[in-house]
Amino acid sequence: MERTEKEIEQMYLRFLEGECNANELQELLDYLETHGTGSPLTEAIGRALLSSDQASVKTQARAAKIVKETDAYLETVLFAPNQTARVRRLWMARVSAVAVMLLLVGMGFWYVLYKGNENGHVEEVSVAADVLPGTRKASLVLSDGSSYELDTLEGGIKTTDNQIYYGSGAAVTARLADLQATVYAPRGGEYKVDLADGSEVWLNADSKLTYPLSFSGNTRLVEVEGEAYFNVHYDAARPFIVRSKGQEVKVLGTTFVVHSYPAEEVQTTLVSGRVEVHVDGQSKVTLLPGQQLAVDKGRKELREVNIEAYTGWKNGLFIFHDIPLATVLPQLARWYDIEVPTQGIPEVKVFGEIDRNTKLSEVVHLLETATDVRFKIEERRLVIKRK
Template sequence: MDLLKRRLDIAHVIAREFLGIQEKGEQNLLECWLQEDERHRMEYEEIRQLLVAGEEAWKELEDGDLVAAACWQELQREEKRRSQWWVVWYRYASIVVLMLAVGIYYFAKQESPETIIHVETAAVTPGGGKAQLTLADGRKMQLDDTIRLTFKEVGGTDVSLEVGVVKYSGVDTADRKGAYNTLTVPRGGEFALVLADGTRIWLNSESSLKYPVAFTGNERRVEMTGEVYFEVARNAAAPFVVEVRDMDVRVLGTCFNVTAYGANVVTTLVEGSVRLNRGEEHITLSPDQQGTWNGDKFEMREVDAQSAVLWKEGIFYFENDPLEVILETMARWYDVGVFYADPELKNMHFSVKIKRYENINKILGIIAQTNRVRFEIKDRVINVYE
């Protein structure tokens, strides 16, 4: 528990300060802790007063707490083995450790009401398998995890709907270059797709993919929005091309993720090689590299690609990301809104790794435990306060 460890560290710093044996840098550590919260300063003053009182303070703790009594018994055993100077050190350190440890529960009682998430409307549930499939003739089918059926598109391509997956197979005998299907995943949804060439695709919440019922010609071209992960079946004679806004991602056979929710388009390469094109600008990515089109030029950096695609494994993973990015991602998955009492809260950074099928309260609770922000859910909106 980080909170407990930190308070124990502070306890030893206070004890050493009182004895005049502080080590380098400890005074700065103590000053930072005191400035964090007025209650820290109050605790510190109370501890100083008790330490000055010496033996009377020790006996009060001894009489009032069985834990202190146990500490005193241990201290008496130590007195037989150590010098008087170390006895004094352990005595003061034990007092401070005990008081700050008890203080943890004081703070918990004081702060819990501020960080509890209140759900005052219908429960907010995690997303799941749901999508809309638009066929080449304009018909629309609402899909979810429970639907299982098989049908043929015009031209003979077999289409099957299984648990959260649309799968195409067979050979399209019709000459229908303009025959496209579109899979659209709403907020709070996810779905997978297997194209007739064997390419496997995962669509995240609020995403879409437009693709031909059958690939023809010398390239395999699809269009996407939102966030999509591709495992492209290799075909040297027909490169796979993903259109996203005004940019192309061109591959032969590889695994990569494209995110295009905000202003930037971010491509993360897991395996193989991809070339990103936008007008005259272009870059080529190798595994564990990420290319971002920021509206003006491409930027490239090294990343842990597997971490970037954990969403398709059902995991939220954020590493020192802005709160705005974290909550926008959660809002799409849980289909809720977000309101910031202070826009500056968007820029606070947090790290979180948790299954995204968990209750939203549990996920927000992890962030709230830092005592830097607190949340309230009301009318399907996450309200964020300092």
């Protein structure tokens, strides 16, 4: 028998108090998936988490505890033998049930960690001037010396028959001889490039891709600095090779991410297919989906990772799953084109998902709530406030 709105609301409140069993939790997820934001339950969520009375403070603290202990909580609640494949996938993706529900409230970011102070409130972020998020922008430089500022209103560029077009079909260049092209997405920018062989490349902020306008010979070779998401067109006769900071990634047709910013470890994360990574001409490392090879100062480490945490930026999200604050800040620096602290950063971790179209002040508010670290935005600088 279908439950009433009141019964669903009561079930949600029991969930926040840790009293929901696995079947009830699945029922809540099913209900939210079916009814979305257009139900009285979302109003109950807002009342339970945003009100300032003592009951809500208790609820906020419970929600914070559940989110901070997501893995342990969901392993006991969701990973029971009788759970369906859908719920198991939620666990494998490390999706917090709390975050799923809060997402449907329609807030400005995908993760909210409520942690009240003695009065049940969170301090306001100190903002001298807010900073808008990055946009689609990039520049194109050809090996003949010609350069172009690419249209920010276009979704990307593609190469066909030695000519470069926007996604809309408008020409960027006239037909050219065999040249090398370099696309640079600056700090505060991102861009998509479709190569002549049908492969697709998404560039993150402060990233550069160098590639030929047409591929000849028995290999397809490109170079990347920064971070790029590759969806490589299958061609068994011509392997696709990505060079970056002392390594080569060799593939036939697959999807993967290369992270190779200066002063940061090089990461190759495989989404689908299979790749071979050659580091400094040494023996190869073969990756399977869900694996990441990290290389830093000659040290190599093969990891099992949550793919979404390393591909979220391509889909417009910051995804931080137990990420040190010292790793989070450089990502913000590149996307918002700001200066961030490089020393004296507290050793705390962040767990959350945020829409990259969010203003900097809202992101900082999230960080303050999640870490107890206080910040100040001074023009295009993010400063840690000392206690």
